[in-house]
Amino acid sequence: MSRDQKAIKTVKFNNEIKKSELKMSEINKNAIKVCCTTCPKECVVTVFLEDGLLVNVEGQGCKRGEKFAQKEIITPERTLTSTVMVECGGKLLLLPVKTAAPIPKKEMALAMNTIRQTKLTGPCRMGDVVIPNVCGTGVDVVACRSIKENDHAC
Numbered sequence: 001m002s003r004d005q006k007a008i009k010t011v012k013f014n015n016e017i018k019k020s021e022l023k024m025s026e027i028n029k030n031a032i033k034v035c036c037t038t039c040p041k042e043c044v045v046t047v048f049l050e051d052g053l054l055v056n057v058e059g060q061g062c063k064r065g066e067k068f069a070q071k072e073i074i075t076p077e078r079t080l081t082s083t084v085m086v087e088c089g090g091k092l093l094l095l096p097v098k099t100a101a102p103i104p105k106k107e108m109a110l111a112m113n114t115i116r117q118t119k120l121t122g123p124c125r126m127g128d129v130v131i132p133n134v135c136g137t138g139v140d141v142v143a144c145r146s147i148k149e150n151d152h153a154c
């Protein structure tokens, strides 16, 4: 790879990244290994850094792996799944919920606390917004199934 090509591929690396945030990564001197979870193949992608700059990505089975690895290092995101308590027809029911899109990993604990403190009154339908804009992420927490008055209690 020529120096010009290398320069084009170079992406400014976020200095605020904490190594502890890279849970699924194996940190080497100038290389970080990331497991791509975009598809079941789960390629181990190696990201090479030079002076804090991302200079190359290897090991990906397709282009999506390169994009995933860059995002995983700079702003990792995950879809959060959990349950909330719903009072419906005099019974307490557990409603499975999830974020409608991935949210930043650093907001996961706060979002989880918000979900834990949420209690709803039923009935509700699959896809209903349970918590709008959770923790200011711009992403809603939505119901993963419907709850009717004649559903069994948990």
Ligand code: SF4
Residues within 6 Å of the ligand: 036, 037, 038, 039, 040, 041, 042, 043, 060, 061, 062, 063, 064, 065, 066, 068
């Ligand atoms: S790099 Fe491509 S093939 Fe490999 S796990 Fe990611 S999406 Fe799948």
